[in-house]
Amino acid sequence: MENMPKVKIGIVAVSRDCFPESLSVNRRKGLVEAYKAKYDGEDIYECPVCIVESEIDMVNALKDIQAAGCNALCVYLGNFGPEISETLLVKHFDGPAMVVAAAEESQNNLIQGRGDAYCGMLNASYNLALRNTKAYIPEYPIGTFEEAADMVHEFVPIARAVAALAELKIISFGPRPLNFLACNAPIKQLYNLGVEIEENSELDLFEAFNNHAGDPRIPDVVKEMEEELGDGNKKPEILSKLAQYELTLLDWVKDHKGYRKYVAIAGKCWPAFQTQFGFVPCYVNSRLAGKGIPVSCEVDIYGALSEFIGTVVSQDAVTLLDINNNVPADMYEESIKGTFPYEHKDTFMGFHCGNTCTRKLSFCEMKYQLIMARSLPQEVTQGTLEGDIVPGNITFYRLQSTADNKLRAYIAQGEVLPVAAKSFGSIGVFAIPEMGRFYRHVLIEKNYPHHGAVAFGHFGKALYEVFKYIGVDVEEINFNQPKGMLYKTENPFA
Structure with a gap:
């Protein structure tokens, strides 16, 4: 079919500075691996520049996904996340965006391995509203790597339509x-x-x-x-x-x-x-x-x-x-x-x-x-x-x-x-x-x-x-x- 864009979603992981950054790094990798295992992977891009903890990180990540030709954005809360920087990323990205969060993996790792993204999603949605900024949030936006991969995949046709209407x-x-x-x-x-x-x-x-x-x-x-x-x-x-x-x-x-x-x-x-x-x-x-x-x-x-x-x-x-x-x-x-x-x-x-x-x-x-x-x-x-x-x-x-x-x-x-x-x-x-x-x-x-x-x-x-x-x-x-x-x-x- 002609006359429509191809979607390339930039996956950007975020981390609150008082949480282990490794949680977001490893969970981002897990999401991307799960996506590539289930789908072709051509419509996503893993932003490797940094984990977004600050406004400067946000600027660098934005430059990276723009340079990679991404026309859609997935903000991935690998842990609680920095509510200001992550929502600024959505605000300044020129295209459709989604926010999804990582589920906790195991009862055996709830000390250093607990990310509290369930809580962070609440703050993210609240800050998006304060900034009059739109983002797609799935019906239940907390998931395992495989579940989050499915959410990103479901976002592809939505992002494609929103991007197409803009042009x-x-x-x-x-x-x-x-x-x-x-x-x-x-x-x-x-x-x-x-x-x-x-x-x-x-x-x-x-x-x-x-x-x-x-x-x-x-x-x-x-x-x-x-x-x-x-x-x-x-x-x-x-x-x-x-x-x-x-x-x-x-x-x-x-x-x-x-x-x-x-x-x-x-x-x-x-x-x-x-x-x-x-x-x-x-x-x-x-x-x-x-x-x-x-x-x-x-x-x-x-x-x-x-x-x-x-x-x-x-x-x-x-x-x-x-x-x-x-x-x-x-x-x-x-x-x-x-x-x-x-x-x-x-x-x-x-x-x-x-x-x-x-x-x-x-x-x-x-x-x-x-x-x-x-x-x-x-x-x-x-x-x-x-x-x-x-x-x-x-x-x-x-x-x-x-x-x-x-x-x-x-x-x-x-x-x-x-x-x-x-x-x-x-x-x-x-x-x-x-x-x-x-x-x-x-x-x-x-x-x-x-x-x-x-x-x-x-x-x-x-x-x-x-x-x-x-x-x-x-x-x-x-x-x-x-x-x-x-x-x-x-x-x-x-």
Whole structure:
């Protein structure tokens, strides 16, 4: 996957000067050895310069990990730790940071070998708050070498997402279509997150597209498309235009990225797009998503942002779907009830016109867009990628700014069922535990739009930590609550 950073975490051990420094030295080595034994070790760097006991040590350690190219930091409390120096290290490090602490090893070594990092973690968290400084602290941040190695490894996708957002630009084309105010996008929160945005006119895009007519690279892209589609290539006559459009977007990204390293796109796809361009962009959007450059539909800026976060966390293609329609009762009775552990209201269908990467479809065919073709000539609606979404675990999620510039998010883990959707578009039969209540008391109650991002796997734990780290209030990170856990707006007598 392209369009995301590689994380290199600097492991810096700290020590309070009235504790044996050897505790932190040996425990740092133990953590690094455990990490390399369980994982590849390429994404960590052991800072050998010093154990941080003082502010000067902090400066030297900071210089060392910066010189080593670290873009994330792990402060490791091998003992109680110096609360001032260790939190200054986090404050002055330009990137995501975590704090983790060493557990005591044995009852046989609790005199000179006791480090009291359990206590030191309390002081570290208190000092971070005093300095208004963010750090990721695991659910239970005290661990053996192996347990601490697991915590560092779990931090990798979180750090990758936080680092990527700091260098992201979202490129959008055109205003949201009429009657799509649900995809409104107050951009203030983008700047608060450190994200840049470039908003363009559809005319700018159309001009760039026309300037790519006859581009000598088009035949090679068409060949790629033919190989990818295989027997699903039902509209070969449209591929050259789609290839021209793909090259237009990729060149726009290259020419407009500016000082940013990573890009997501919020694209326009109707109502004038089809009649002017002569096709719909769905398949191209799916191909870019497969390359790690998510393209949201209907100029959904926070949809594009959500897709990008999921792409970076999962290191895989994601998709953006309408939370679209309920599963008919006869389909539930015939294909789901008694076979899968879900009630009817736990199920729904996720759909979009054809923007899902071919790797995430059980089968695919290039077709025309049925809904658009109801009011337009069919020939200008070609370009969708239709097929059932692959069964398996998924995470449905979204980061959103409200109209009054408040960040909120939701995360719900579930699965795509191996049930034929028997419909059109990129579509799947989804099941999320307690979806009916989640739909009513989160999606409706909290005024979320109809678009949700889908990551292919269970990534709720990492996404929750990413949202916390970037500043979403924990009260505004919603999830599908289990039975017996009432939502604030849920009628207890219902």
